[in-house]
Amino acid sequence: xxxxFERSQGAQHQYGETRTxxxxxETGSGKSALCNAFSRPLDKLTERFPESSDQTIGINTxxxxxxxxxxxxxxxxAKFIDTVGFENTTSTMAKTAIAELIWSLKxxxxxxxxxxxxxxxxxxxxxxxxxxxxxxxxxFGKELFWKNAVLIFTNHQQSDEQIRRRSKRTGDEKLILDxxxxxxxxxxxxxxxxxxxxxxxxxSTKPDxxxxxxxxxxxxxxxxxxxxxxxxxxVQRVVDIYGQGLQDELRRQAEELETRREQIRxxxxxxxxxxxxxxxxxEMCVNIRREIEISKELLLGTAIGASVIxxxxxxxxxxxxxxASPATNAKLAEIATSATLIAGKAIYKATMDKLSLx
Numbered sequence: 001x002x003x004x005f006e007r008s009q010g011a012q013h014q015y016g017e018t019r020t021x022x023x024x025x026e027t028g029s030g031k032s033a034l035c036n037a038f039s040r041p042l043d044k045l046t047e048r049f050p051e052s053s054d055q056t057i058g059i060n061t062x063x064x065x066x067x068x069x070x071x072x073x074x075x076x077x078a079k080f081i082d083t084v085g086f087e088n089t090t091s092t093m094a095k096t097a098i099a100e101l102i103w104s105l106k107x108x109x110x111x112x113x114x115x116x117x118x119x120x121x122x123x124x125x126x127x128x129x130x131x132x133x134x135x136x137x138x139x140f141g142k143e144l145f146w147k148n149a150v151l152i153f154t155n156h157q158q159s160d161e162q163i164r165r166r167s168k169r170t171g172d173e174k175l176i177l178d179x180x181x182x183x184x185x186x187x188x189x190x191x192x193x194x195x196x197x198x199x200x201x202x203x204s205t206k207p208d209x210x211x212x213x214x215x216x217x218x219x220x221x222x223x224x225x226x227x228x229x230x231x232x233x234x235v236q237r238v239v240d241i242y243g244q245g246l247q248d249e250l251r252r253q254a255e256e257l258e259t260r261r262e263q264i265r266x267x268x269x270x271x272x273x274x275x276x277x278x279x280x281x282x283e284m285c286v287n288i289r290r291e292i293e294i295s296k297e298l299l300l301g302t303a304i305g306a307s308v309i310x311x312x313x314x315x316x317x318x319x320x321x322x323x324a325s326p327a328t329n330a331k332l333a334e335i336a337t338s339a340t341l342i343a344g345k346a347i348y349k350a351t352m353d354k355l356s357l358x
Contacts, residue, residue, distance in 0.1 A: 018067070018077040019224045020109060024136060025118035026128045027085030030154030033200035034118060035064075035080045038217060041072030063101055065108060070221055071214075078224075081109070085128060098135065103257070105232050112140075113229035115149040116220075117193075122153050122179040125186050133187065140230040146187070148227050150220065151179070151195040158199045158212040172197055196220060 021038075023031040063083045070076035084097055105112075115136060119129065137145045156162070156172065166172060180192040198216045202209040 018079050019070075019113045020079040020081065020111060020229070021114050021116060021224055022081040022083065022112045023116045023118050024083045024132050025085065026120070026126060026132070029085070029118045029120040029129075030200050031082050031085075031118045032064075034116070034152065034154065034198065035066060035082045037198075037200045037202075037213070038070060038220075039066055039068035039078070039080055063104055065104075070224075071217060076221060079109075081112075083132075085132065102139070107257075109232045111229045111231055113148065113227045114224045115145060115230075117149060117151050119151060119153055119179070120155040122151075122175055125182055130186065137187070142187075144230045146189060146193065148229055149193055150223060151176075151183070151193050152220075153179075153195070153197045154200055156197050156199060158197065158202060158209050159206060160208045194223060 023034060025031050063081060066080045066082075068078060068080060070078040083101060117129075117133065139145075153175070156166070156175075163172065166175075170178075176195045176197070177192075180195060183189060183193055184191075196216050196219070198220075199209065199213060202213045204210050204213075
Protein backbone atom coordinates (compact mmCIF):
# COMPACT_ATOMS: atom_id res chain seq x y z
CA UNK A 1 0.00 0.00 0.00
CA UNK A 2 2.42 2.63 -1.24
CA UNK A 3 4.23 3.98 -4.27
CA UNK A 4 5.97 1.69 -6.64
CA PHE A 5 9.51 3.03 -6.32
CA GLU A 6 12.04 3.42 -9.10
CA ARG A 7 15.51 4.94 -8.94
CA SER A 8 17.28 6.06 -12.06
CA GLN A 9 20.56 4.25 -12.64
CA GLY A 10 23.45 6.39 -11.48
CA ALA A 11 21.23 8.98 -9.80
CA GLN A 12 23.48 10.99 -7.52
CA HIS A 13 22.12 14.07 -5.79
CA GLN A 14 24.90 16.46 -4.81
CA TYR A 15 23.33 19.90 -4.57
CA GLY A 16 20.11 21.58 -3.45
CA GLU A 17 16.69 20.44 -2.41
CA THR A 18 14.93 17.65 -4.25
CA ARG A 19 12.03 19.14 -6.24
CA THR A 20 8.86 17.09 -6.68
CA UNK A 21 7.02 17.09 -10.00
CA UNK A 22 3.64 15.31 -10.14
CA UNK A 23 2.11 14.32 -13.47
CA UNK A 24 -1.67 13.94 -13.78
CA UNK A 25 -3.94 13.30 -16.72
CA GLU A 26 -5.96 10.72 -18.57
CA THR A 27 -4.74 7.20 -19.19
CA GLY A 28 -2.52 7.19 -22.27
CA SER A 29 -1.89 10.93 -22.26
CA GLY A 30 1.90 10.48 -22.06
CA LYS A 31 2.59 10.93 -18.34
CA SER A 32 4.97 7.98 -18.13
CA ALA A 33 6.72 8.98 -21.35
CA LEU A 34 7.41 12.45 -19.92
CA CYS A 35 8.69 10.98 -16.66
CA ASN A 36 11.03 8.80 -18.69
CA ALA A 37 12.23 11.70 -20.84
CA PHE A 38 12.92 14.02 -17.91
CA SER A 39 14.53 11.46 -15.62
CA ARG A 40 17.47 10.46 -17.79
CA PRO A 41 20.25 12.10 -19.80
CA LEU A 42 19.35 12.85 -23.42
CA ASP A 43 21.88 10.32 -24.70
CA LYS A 44 20.37 7.44 -22.70
CA LEU A 45 17.16 6.38 -24.37
CA THR A 46 17.10 2.85 -22.96
CA GLU A 47 15.90 3.74 -19.46
CA ARG A 48 12.13 3.55 -19.29
CA PHE A 49 9.74 4.80 -16.65
CA PRO A 50 7.27 2.03 -15.67
CA GLU A 51 3.65 2.50 -16.72
CA SER A 52 1.24 3.48 -13.96
CA SER A 53 -1.97 2.46 -15.72
CA ASP A 54 -3.52 -0.86 -16.57
CA GLN A 55 -5.30 -0.60 -19.91
CA THR A 56 -7.47 -3.63 -19.15
CA ILE A 57 -9.25 -2.03 -16.21
CA GLY A 58 -8.52 1.66 -16.90
CA ILE A 59 -6.98 2.23 -13.50
CA ASN A 60 -4.14 1.04 -11.32
CA THR A 61 -4.08 1.66 -7.58
CA UNK A 62 -0.29 2.02 -7.54
CA UNK A 63 1.08 5.46 -8.41
CA UNK A 64 4.77 5.41 -9.26
CA UNK A 65 7.47 7.58 -7.75
CA UNK A 66 10.98 7.82 -9.13
CA UNK A 67 14.06 9.56 -7.71
CA UNK A 68 16.30 10.81 -10.50
CA UNK A 69 18.41 13.73 -11.67
CA UNK A 70 16.51 16.06 -14.00
CA UNK A 71 17.94 15.34 -17.47
CA UNK A 72 20.76 13.48 -15.71
CA UNK A 73 22.24 16.62 -14.07
CA UNK A 74 23.52 15.94 -10.56
CA UNK A 75 22.78 19.53 -9.55
CA UNK A 76 19.08 19.02 -10.38
CA UNK A 77 17.78 16.36 -7.97
CA ALA A 78 14.12 15.58 -8.61
CA LYS A 79 11.29 13.32 -7.60
CA PHE A 80 8.85 12.31 -10.35
CA ILE A 81 5.35 11.07 -9.47
CA ASP A 82 3.34 9.37 -12.20
CA THR A 83 -0.27 9.18 -11.02
CA VAL A 84 -2.93 6.85 -12.36
CA GLY A 85 -5.58 7.93 -14.83
CA PHE A 86 -9.06 8.04 -13.29
CA GLU A 87 -11.79 7.11 -15.76
CA ASN A 88 -14.54 7.34 -13.16
CA THR A 89 -13.68 8.82 -9.77
CA THR A 90 -17.03 7.75 -8.25
CA SER A 91 -16.54 3.99 -8.71
CA THR A 92 -15.52 1.73 -5.85
CA MET A 93 -12.26 0.88 -7.60
CA ALA A 94 -11.51 4.58 -8.10
CA LYS A 95 -12.13 5.34 -4.42
CA THR A 96 -9.64 2.62 -3.53
CA ALA A 97 -7.12 4.17 -5.94
CA ILE A 98 -7.76 7.64 -4.53
CA ALA A 99 -7.23 6.38 -0.99
CA GLU A 100 -4.03 4.68 -2.16
CA LEU A 101 -2.83 7.93 -3.71
CA ILE A 102 -3.64 9.94 -0.58
CA TRP A 103 -1.76 7.56 1.71
CA SER A 104 1.18 7.36 -0.68
CA LEU A 105 1.52 11.13 -0.82
CA LYS A 106 1.20 11.53 2.95
CA UNK A 107 3.71 8.76 3.67
CA UNK A 108 6.43 9.63 1.14
CA UNK A 109 6.08 13.32 0.24
CA UNK A 110 6.18 16.54 2.21
CA UNK A 111 5.43 18.88 -0.66
CA UNK A 112 4.41 18.81 -4.33
CA UNK A 113 6.30 21.65 -6.02
CA UNK A 114 4.59 21.47 -9.40
CA UNK A 115 1.50 19.79 -10.90
CA UNK A 116 1.92 18.95 -14.60
CA UNK A 117 -1.44 18.44 -16.34
CA UNK A 118 -0.61 16.22 -19.29
CA UNK A 119 -2.87 16.41 -22.35
CA UNK A 120 -2.50 14.32 -25.50
CA UNK A 121 -5.22 16.05 -27.51
CA UNK A 122 -5.82 19.68 -26.50
CA UNK A 123 -8.97 19.96 -28.61
CA UNK A 124 -11.29 19.26 -25.69
CA UNK A 125 -11.42 18.63 -21.95
CA UNK A 126 -12.55 15.04 -21.55
CA UNK A 127 -14.66 13.83 -18.63
CA UNK A 128 -11.76 11.81 -17.24
CA UNK A 129 -9.38 14.78 -17.32
CA UNK A 130 -11.98 17.02 -15.70
CA UNK A 131 -12.60 14.53 -12.88
CA UNK A 132 -8.86 14.07 -12.31
CA UNK A 133 -8.26 17.82 -12.07
CA UNK A 134 -11.25 18.22 -9.74
CA UNK A 135 -9.81 15.47 -7.56
CA UNK A 136 -6.52 17.33 -7.09
CA UNK A 137 -8.31 20.66 -6.65
CA UNK A 138 -10.26 18.95 -3.89
CA UNK A 139 -7.04 17.69 -2.33
CA PHE A 140 -5.10 20.97 -2.29
CA GLY A 141 -7.66 23.70 -2.85
CA LYS A 142 -8.39 25.67 -6.04
CA GLU A 143 -6.00 28.55 -5.51
CA LEU A 144 -3.03 26.47 -4.34
CA PHE A 145 -3.42 23.87 -7.08
CA TRP A 146 -3.70 26.25 -10.04
CA LYS A 147 -0.97 28.50 -8.68
CA ASN A 148 1.45 25.56 -8.97
CA ALA A 149 0.13 23.94 -12.17
CA VAL A 150 1.32 23.84 -15.77
CA LEU A 151 -0.14 22.33 -18.95
CA ILE A 152 1.91 20.02 -21.18
CA PHE A 153 0.75 18.94 -24.67
CA THR A 154 2.48 15.71 -25.68
CA ASN A 155 1.05 14.53 -28.98
CA HIS A 156 2.73 17.12 -31.21
CA GLN A 157 6.05 16.45 -32.94
CA GLN A 158 8.51 19.33 -32.68
CA SER A 159 10.45 18.97 -35.91
CA ASP A 160 10.68 21.98 -38.22
CA GLU A 161 8.61 20.20 -40.83
CA GLN A 162 5.76 19.28 -38.47
CA ILE A 163 5.61 22.79 -37.00
CA ARG A 164 5.34 24.27 -40.51
CA ARG A 165 2.52 21.89 -41.36
CA ARG A 166 0.55 22.80 -38.23
CA SER A 167 1.11 26.51 -38.85
CA LYS A 168 -0.76 26.20 -42.15
CA ARG A 169 -3.85 25.09 -40.22
CA THR A 170 -4.00 26.63 -36.74
CA GLY A 171 -0.47 26.76 -35.40
CA ASP A 172 0.84 25.89 -31.94
CA GLU A 173 0.27 29.32 -30.44
CA LYS A 174 -3.44 29.31 -31.32
CA LEU A 175 -3.68 25.75 -29.97
CA ILE A 176 -2.35 26.95 -26.61
CA LEU A 177 -4.63 29.99 -26.50
CA ASP A 178 -7.75 28.00 -27.40
CA UNK A 179 -7.16 25.30 -24.78
CA UNK A 180 -6.38 27.85 -22.09
CA UNK A 181 -9.67 29.52 -22.90
CA UNK A 182 -11.45 26.20 -22.32
CA UNK A 183 -9.57 25.66 -19.04
CA UNK A 184 -10.49 29.14 -17.77
CA UNK A 185 -14.12 28.59 -18.63
CA UNK A 186 -14.38 25.05 -17.24
CA UNK A 187 -12.64 25.75 -13.92
CA UNK A 188 -13.53 29.44 -13.49
CA UNK A 189 -9.99 30.79 -13.65
CA UNK A 190 -8.96 34.41 -14.06
CA UNK A 191 -5.76 33.87 -16.04
CA UNK A 192 -3.97 31.46 -18.36
CA UNK A 193 -1.93 28.48 -17.21
CA UNK A 194 1.73 28.19 -18.27
CA UNK A 195 1.69 25.81 -21.23
CA UNK A 196 4.38 23.70 -22.92
CA UNK A 197 4.40 21.58 -26.05
CA UNK A 198 6.84 18.76 -25.31
CA UNK A 199 7.30 15.70 -27.50
CA UNK A 200 8.32 12.97 -25.05
CA UNK A 201 9.13 10.66 -27.98
CA UNK A 202 11.38 13.13 -29.81
CA UNK A 203 14.22 11.87 -31.97
CA SER A 204 17.40 12.82 -30.10
CA THR A 205 19.47 12.35 -33.26
CA LYS A 206 17.66 15.25 -34.96
CA PRO A 207 19.02 18.65 -33.83
CA ASP A 208 15.74 20.56 -34.26
CA UNK A 209 13.72 18.13 -32.11
CA UNK A 210 16.49 17.78 -29.57
CA UNK A 211 16.95 21.53 -29.12
CA UNK A 212 13.21 22.20 -28.73
CA UNK A 213 12.84 19.45 -26.16
CA UNK A 214 15.86 20.67 -24.21
CA UNK A 215 14.70 24.31 -24.24
CA UNK A 216 11.20 23.37 -23.03
CA UNK A 217 12.62 21.07 -20.33
CA UNK A 218 14.93 23.83 -19.03
CA UNK A 219 12.03 26.33 -18.87
CA UNK A 220 9.91 23.76 -17.04
CA UNK A 221 12.67 23.13 -14.51
CA UNK A 222 13.03 26.87 -13.88
CA UNK A 223 9.32 27.02 -13.01
CA UNK A 224 9.79 23.94 -10.83
CA UNK A 225 12.56 25.73 -8.92
CA UNK A 226 10.53 28.91 -8.43
CA UNK A 227 7.34 27.14 -7.39
CA UNK A 228 6.63 27.18 -3.66
CA UNK A 229 4.39 24.16 -4.06
CA UNK A 230 1.61 22.65 -1.98
CA UNK A 231 1.95 21.03 1.42
CA UNK A 232 0.84 17.41 1.32
CA UNK A 233 -0.75 17.71 4.77
CA UNK A 234 -3.64 19.53 3.01
CA VAL A 235 -4.48 16.40 1.02
CA GLN A 236 -6.90 15.13 3.70
CA ARG A 237 -9.65 17.56 2.67
CA VAL A 238 -10.61 15.39 -0.33
CA VAL A 239 -12.12 12.85 2.09
CA ASP A 240 -15.04 15.17 2.71
CA ILE A 241 -15.83 15.27 -1.00
CA TYR A 242 -16.01 11.53 -1.61
CA GLY A 243 -17.82 10.64 1.60
CA GLN A 244 -18.03 7.57 3.76
CA GLY A 245 -16.75 5.08 1.19
CA LEU A 246 -13.42 6.84 0.95
CA GLN A 247 -13.25 7.29 4.72
CA ASP A 248 -13.79 3.54 5.18
CA GLU A 249 -11.08 2.78 2.63
CA LEU A 250 -8.65 5.18 4.29
CA ARG A 251 -9.39 3.61 7.67
CA ARG A 252 -8.81 0.13 6.26
CA GLN A 253 -5.50 1.16 4.72
CA ALA A 254 -4.46 2.87 7.95
CA GLU A 255 -5.09 -0.40 9.82
CA GLU A 256 -3.17 -2.31 7.16
CA LEU A 257 -0.27 0.11 7.48
CA GLU A 258 -0.18 -0.27 11.27
CA THR A 259 -0.25 -4.07 10.89
CA ARG A 260 2.75 -3.93 8.58
CA ARG A 261 4.59 -1.63 10.95
CA GLU A 262 3.95 -4.05 13.82
CA GLN A 263 5.26 -6.90 11.65
CA ILE A 264 8.41 -4.89 11.01
CA ARG A 265 8.82 -4.20 14.74
CA UNK A 266 8.39 -7.91 15.51
CA UNK A 267 11.02 -8.81 12.90
CA UNK A 268 13.37 -6.25 14.44
CA UNK A 269 12.86 -7.83 17.89
CA UNK A 270 13.61 -11.28 16.48
CA UNK A 271 16.76 -9.98 14.80
CA UNK A 272 17.91 -8.45 18.11
CA UNK A 273 17.29 -11.72 19.96
CA UNK A 274 19.30 -13.62 17.36
CA UNK A 275 22.09 -11.07 17.65
CA UNK A 276 22.22 -11.45 21.44
CA UNK A 277 22.18 -15.23 21.12
CA UNK A 278 25.08 -15.06 18.69
CA UNK A 279 27.06 -12.92 21.15
CA UNK A 280 26.41 -15.43 23.93
CA UNK A 281 27.46 -18.34 21.71
CA UNK A 282 30.67 -16.51 20.78
CA GLU A 283 31.45 -15.91 24.46
CA MET A 284 30.78 -19.60 25.22
CA CYS A 285 33.13 -20.65 22.42
CA VAL A 286 35.86 -18.37 23.82
CA ASN A 287 35.47 -19.92 27.31
CA ILE A 288 35.61 -23.44 25.91
CA ARG A 289 38.78 -22.66 23.98
CA ARG A 290 40.32 -21.17 27.13
CA GLU A 291 39.50 -24.29 29.20
CA ILE A 292 40.93 -26.55 26.50
CA GLU A 293 44.19 -24.60 26.56
CA ILE A 294 44.32 -24.87 30.37
CA SER A 295 43.70 -28.63 30.15
CA LYS A 296 46.49 -29.00 27.65
CA GLU A 297 48.89 -27.12 29.92
CA LEU A 298 47.84 -29.26 32.91
CA LEU A 299 48.37 -32.49 31.01
CA LEU A 300 51.76 -31.29 29.85
CA GLY A 301 52.81 -30.34 33.41
CA THR A 302 51.58 -33.66 34.82
CA ALA A 303 53.44 -35.60 32.16
CA ILE A 304 56.66 -33.70 32.90
CA GLY A 305 56.25 -34.36 36.63
CA ALA A 306 55.64 -38.03 36.03
CA SER A 307 58.72 -38.21 33.86
CA VAL A 308 60.80 -36.71 36.65
CA ILE A 309 59.42 -39.21 39.17
CA UNK A 310 60.09 -42.07 36.81
CA UNK A 311 63.60 -40.79 36.27
CA UNK A 312 64.21 -40.71 40.01
CA UNK A 313 62.58 -44.02 40.76
CA UNK A 314 63.81 -45.96 37.77
CA UNK A 315 66.98 -44.17 36.83
CA UNK A 316 68.72 -44.44 40.24
CA UNK A 317 68.14 -48.19 40.64
CA UNK A 318 69.21 -48.79 37.08
CA UNK A 319 72.39 -46.84 37.69
CA UNK A 320 73.23 -49.05 40.65
CA UNK A 321 72.08 -52.30 39.10
CA UNK A 322 75.50 -53.11 37.76
CA UNK A 323 76.86 -53.36 41.31
CA ALA A 324 73.95 -55.30 42.81
CA SER A 325 73.31 -58.97 43.20
CA PRO A 326 70.64 -60.75 41.05
CA ALA A 327 68.17 -60.67 43.95
CA THR A 328 68.69 -56.93 44.33
CA ASN A 329 68.19 -56.34 40.60
CA ALA A 330 64.89 -58.21 40.70
CA LYS A 331 63.72 -56.07 43.59
CA LEU A 332 64.72 -52.88 41.75
CA ALA A 333 62.74 -53.99 38.66
CA GLU A 334 59.67 -54.59 40.83
CA ILE A 335 60.03 -51.10 42.37
CA ALA A 336 60.33 -49.49 38.91
CA THR A 337 57.24 -51.23 37.61
CA SER A 338 55.23 -50.19 40.66
CA ALA A 339 56.41 -46.58 40.29
CA THR A 340 55.37 -46.55 36.64
CA LEU A 341 51.85 -47.74 37.54
CA ILE A 342 51.53 -45.13 40.30
CA ALA A 343 52.65 -42.34 37.97
CA GLY A 344 50.19 -43.45 35.25
CA LYS A 345 47.31 -43.51 37.75
CA ALA A 346 48.30 -40.03 38.95
CA ILE A 347 48.24 -38.64 35.37
CA TYR A 348 44.86 -40.28 34.68
CA LYS A 349 43.28 -38.98 37.91
CA ALA A 350 44.59 -35.43 37.42
CA THR A 351 43.26 -35.35 33.85
CA MET A 352 39.81 -36.65 34.82
CA ASP A 353 39.57 -34.19 37.73
CA LYS A 354 40.40 -31.27 35.48
CA LEU A 355 37.94 -32.33 32.79
CA SER A 356 35.16 -32.74 35.37
CA LEU A 357 35.79 -29.14 36.55
CA UNK A 358 35.38 -27.75 33.01
